[in-house]
Amino acid sequence: MITLTINGAPRSVEVRGDTPLLWVLRDHLGLTGTKYGCGQALCGACMVHVDGSPMLACVTPVGAVAGKAVITIEGAGGRAMEALRAAWAELDVPQCGYCQSGQLMSAAALLARNPRPTDADIDAAMDGNLCRCAAYHRIRAGIHAAAKRLGG
Amino acid sequence: MDSLSRRDFLKAGAALGAGLTLAFYLPPARARRLAVATPAGEAFAPNAFIRIAPDGTVTVLVKHLEMGQGVYTGLPALVAEELEVAWEKIRVEAAPADHTLYNNLLWGPVQGTGGSTAMANSFDQLRRAGATARTMLVEAAAEVWKVRPGELRAENGRVIDPKGGRSLAYGELSALAATREPPMEVALKSPKDFKVIGKTFKRTDTRAKSDGSAQFALDMHLPGMLTAVVARPPAFGGKARRFDAKAAEAVPGVKAVFEIESGIAVVATDTWSALKGREALAVDWAPGPGADLSSEAILKSYRALAGKPGTVAARKGDAQAGLRKASRRLKAEFEVPYLAHAPLEPLNCIVQVRPDGCEIWAGDQSQTMDQRNAAAVLGIKPEQVEIHTTFAGGSFGRRANGQSDYIVEGVRIARRFSVPVKLMWTQEDSVRGGYYRPCYLHRLEAGLDARGRPIAWRHRIVGQSIVAGTPFEAGMVRDGVDATSVEGAANLPYAIPSLLVDLHSPKLPVPVLWWRSVGSTHTAFVTEVFLDELAHATKADPYEFRRRLLSGHPRHLAVLDLAAKQAGWGRKLPRGWGRGIAVHESFNSYVAEVAEVRVNPDGSYKVERVVCAVDCGLAVTPDVVRAQMEGGIGFGLSAALFGAITLRDGGPEQSNFHDYRCLRISEMPRIEVHIVPSEAAPTGVGEPGVPPIAPAVANALFAATGRRIRRLPIGETIRL
Numbered sequence: 001m002i003t004l005t006i007n008g009a010p011r012s013v014e015v016r017g018d019t020p021l022l023w024v025l026r027d028h029l030g031l032t033g034t035k036y037g038c039g040q041a042l043c044g045a046c047m048v049h050v051d052g053s054p055m056l057a058c059v060t061p062v063g064a065v066a067g068k069a070v071i072t073i074e075g076a077g078g079r080a081m082e083a084l085r086a087a088w089a090e091l092d093v094p095q096c097g098y099c100q101s102g103q104l105m106s107a108a109a110l111l112a113r114n115p116r117p118t119d120a121d122i123d124a125a126m127d128g129n130l131c132r133c134a135a136y137h138r139i140r141a142g143i144h145a146a147a148k149r150l151g152g
Numbered sequence: 153m154d155s156l157s158r159r160d161f162l163k164a165g166a167a168l169g170a171g172l173t174l175a176f177y178l179p180p181a182r183a184r185r186l187a188v189a190t191p192a193g194e195a196f197a198p199n200a201f202i203r204i205a206p207d208g209t210v211t212v213l214v215k216h217l218e219m220g221q222g223v224y225t226g227l228p229a230l231v232a233e234e235l236e237v238a239w240e241k242i243r244v245e246a247a248p249a250d251h252t253l254y255n256n257l258l259w260g261p262v263q264g265t266g267g268s269t270a271m272a273n274s275f276d277q278l279r280r281a282g283a284t285a286r287t288m289l290v291e292a293a294a295e296v297w298k299v300r301p302g303e304l305r306a307e308n309g310r311v312i313d314p315k316g317g318r319s320l321a322y323g324e325l326s327a328l329a330a331t332r333e334p335p336m337e338v339a340l341k342s343p344k345d346f347k348v349i350g351k352t353f354k355r356t357d358t359r360a361k362s363d364g365s366a367q368f369a370l371d372m373h374l375p376g377m378l379t380a381v382v383a384r385p386p387a388f389g390g391k392a393r394r395f396d397a398k399a400a401e402a403v404p405g406v407k408a409v410f411e412i413e414s415g416i417a418v419v420a421t422d423t424w425s426a427l428k429g430r431e432a433l434a435v436d437w438a439p440g441p442g443a444d445l446s447s448e449a450i451l452k453s454y455r456a457l458a459g460k461p462g463t464v465a466a467r468k469g470d471a472q473a474g475l476r477k478a479s480r481r482l483k484a485e486f487e488v489p490y491l492a493h494a495p496l497e498p499l500n501c502i503v504q505v506r507p508d509g510c511e512i513w514a515g516d517q518s519q520t521m522d523q524r525n526a527a528a529v530l531g532i533k534p535e536q537v538e539i540h541t542t543f544a545g546g547s548f549g550r551r552a553n554g555q556s557d558y559i560v561e562g563v564r565i566a567r568r569f570s571v572p573v574k575l576m577w578t579q580e581d582s583v584r585g586g587y588y589r590p591c592y593l594h595r596l597e598a599g600l601d602a603r604g605r606p607i608a609w610r611h612r613i614v615g616q617s618i619v620a621g622t623p624f625e626a627g628m629v630r631d632g633v634d635a636t637s638v639e640g641a642a643n644l645p646y647a648i649p650s651l652l653v654d655l656h657s658p659k660l661p662v663p664v665l666w667w668r669s670v671g672s673t674h675t676a677f678v679t680e681v682f683l684d685e686l687a688h689a690t691k692a693d694p695y696e697f698r699r700r701l702l703s704g705h706p707r708h709l710a711v712l713d714l715a716a717k718q719a720g721w722g723r724k725l726p727r728g729w730g731r732g733i734a735v736h737e738s739f740n741s742y743v744a745e746v747a748e749v750r751v752n753p754d755g756s757y758k759v760e761r762v763v764c765a766v767d768c769g770l771a772v773t774p775d776v777v778r779a780q781m782e783g784g785i786g787f788g789l790s791a792a793l794f795g796a797i798t799l800r801d802g803g804p805e806q807s808n809f810h811d812y813r814c815l816r817i818s819e820m821p822r823i824e825v826h827i828v829p830s831e832a833a834p835t836g837v838g839e840p841g842v843p844p845i846a847p848a849v850a851n852a853l854f855a856a857t858g859r860r861i862r863r864l865p866i867g868e869t870i871r872l
Binding site: 015016019020023026027028030031032033034035036037038039040042043045072073074084085088089092093094095096097098099100101104122123124126127128129130131132133134135136137138139140 | 218219220221222354355357358359360361362363364365366367368370371373379404422423424494495496497498543544545546547548576578579580775776779782783784785786787789790808809810814815816817818820822823
């Protein structure tokens with residue numbers, strides 16, 4: 001039995017400690033907003049926040065986050081995320097949308113530590129998040145728009 | 153695609169779109185059946201596409217797969233326009249799989265999404281559906297108020313009686329409207345009256361795709377569901393000689409391990425247990441018929457074939473004679489590799505087999521084919537296979553497969569269980585699983601006259617046929633030529649007096665498939681780079697050279713001019729930069745792209761800027777058109793720079809995004825998209841943005857370095 005704090009609520013799961021957090025979220029807790037894309041920390045679709053830091057759930061054993069605060073796309077809020085969602089809506093950023101949970105979690109982590117990122121900052125922070133639809137043009141514009149909304 | 157080629161279908165579609173006042177497309181008897189058969193309670197269901205609830209909510213049923221290309225926005229917009237409802241009132245649902253109601257009008261009696269046809273085949277159908285519903289609502293109001301329908305008008309979800317100064321909401325009229333006969337004919341709006349079409353409005357799926365609530369097939373969970381993965385042979389066509397399931401079965405959560413046609417299935421209570429079970433499985437694979445295949449050997453055999461005449465795909469004048477009398481001849485050979493689609497959501501489906509039928513949940517791009525193929529496995533009728541189409545996390549053609557490979561695999565596993573089974577391919581399974589864009593070799597030769605004008609063009613193509621051996625073969629192979637192998641080459645638009653295009657379609661045990669923009673993925677690259685070589689050989693400006701040869705093709709010319717103008721063609725670039733141009737028609741849409749590259753002294757380079765001009769007829773959803781051009785450019789650039797599946801010992805050498813490199817945000821150029829204003833029937837935008845980018849970039853790199861790119865992918869650096 002492993003106890004976790006997911007989106008602010010305590011949750012217990014009956015799994016082996018080596019089970020990746022990704023599959024615990026998706027298969028055991030029904031939180032499917034966190035996506036499987038590669039399973040090898042290559043695409044960023046499974047990005048979550050653990051104690052405030054971005055982390056790839058597909059290579060994070062659930063045992064390693066026991067007792068820590070995990071935030072997924074379903075529970076993510078706050079000024080940065082709301083500004084990002086507003087910008088995403090304004091610019092219609094997503095296409096297929098499959099990578100977008102990960103994109104938004106990475107972007108929110110970026111804005112939390114750097115409220116006015118440059119293009120180079122965005123490249124550095126977002127290069128781990130693949131988008132096969134290549135909606136990158138609007139992801140970049142969306143982050144800048146969100147930064148502007150935040151008054152950065 | 154039963155009897156006509158895709159191009160014929162597209163032509164038929166273009167003609168269909170031309171008439172705005174055609175009679176309603178559904179025979180009245182059938183329209184009545186649809187209205188009556190809908191189990192929607194009090195809701196008004198005037199046809200297969202629209203439901204209006206008593207609370208005024210309008211639900212549009214979309215027959216095409218939403219895989220990012222925007223059909224959940226563009227298609228409902230057609231209904232909203234004619235129905236006269238506010239865009240915000242529209243809800244979208246996936247239509248069920250039923251080719252009698254939801255067939256792709258350009259494909260015959262087949263439901264499916266592809267060939268950039270969603271808008272082209274729906275443009276009239278959904279406007280008529282909306283106009284029919286509006287007419288019936290107006291007639292219902294006329295009955296209530298005892299006035300003539302002609303005295304009333306519909307606006308913003310209400311029927312209004314201007315004289316009587318009264319109005320009724322659609323929701324209030326839905327029950328009464330449901331009792332009325334659908335009209336035989338409806339008049340459609342003139343483009344000048346459009347309020348939605350051609351305007352800027354929001355996608356219907358952005359919110360769900362920004363908060364984690366959008367449901368992809370992989371996200372579905374059904375009570376009692378099991379999860380399956382399959383261990384497949386390392387080489388195409390391989391088979392298990394023997395396997396030892398003991399260690400796999402010992403993994404907690406693993407329920408069953410058994411052999412199916414495509415490999416060894418491991419079924420477990422959850423994904424991780426299934427993956428661990430597969431890892432523990434010991435399989436002794438027998439090499440298949442292609443176990444000694446390698447990319448080098450394939451290209452070597454293609455080179456040998458390219459020395460012999462192939463099956464003629466296009467002939468104009470006498471190209472041989474033209475070459476003989478030319479004052480100058482140029483030759484070039486081009487190669488492009490196998491490409492995986494690698495959608496971020498790997499292939500998956502949920503299948504529940506019951507004694508009386510089968511239910512499937514999938515990001516399904518090819519419902520009718522999948523129904524047929526699933527039914528064939530189970531020995532039931534296709535209509536006993538119910539498909540629930542979810543969002544797809546990308547597809548790029550991969551989920552439209554005449555063999556229904558992943559669906560059939562799911563059915564073969566699920567038939568052994570009474571509970572639903574989710575089949576998941578990992579990304580490795582997806583990258584290694586075949587059904588690639590084929591590898592091709594092209595050889596071209598052109599002759600120039602004394603004044604530098606091209607007078608002859610000979611083009612030989614060698615590569616596997618995509619449709620050979622599939623249900624599409626009968627319709628799409630004519631006189632031995634697979635139309636998808638030569639599209640974009642056989643119809644070269646340039647005014648060259650003689651042309652000969654021929655084709656070799658060797659058979660190999662590597663499964664191949666259409667990949668976003670199909671034949672144009674390679675023919676655009678080859679023809680547009682070779683044309684650039686001719687321009688350079690005659691010291692002509694590549695843009696002006698194309699202009700002179702396109703005088704008979706005004707739509708090509710218009711996008712070429714627009715892209716060149718917006719890009720500032722001819723303007724001086726910084727040292728180390730180069731600019732390249734390419735123009736190409738695919739799926740009846742015309743796209744020109746100008747690329748600017750910056751090359752560093754060490755040979756590394758970056759595509760900095762792309763200016764795109766598109767003519768897709770009437771742009772129903774201009775912002776989706778822009779997004780599809782942006783994404784198409786990025787997707788095409790990904791393949792041009794990095795994309796390659798190479799074969800060794802009969803199997804792919806790549807497995808995941810570390811060795812099957814895809815474009816990242818830092819590699820994305822700045823993009824500007826310009827849409828040619830048009831009232832012509834709308835054509836596709838999902839694919840046509842892809843073809844011009846590889847040649848535009850290759851031509852830009854030539855302009856910057858003097859190095860010709862005749863092989864893809866270009867790679868991380870260019871040799872200086």
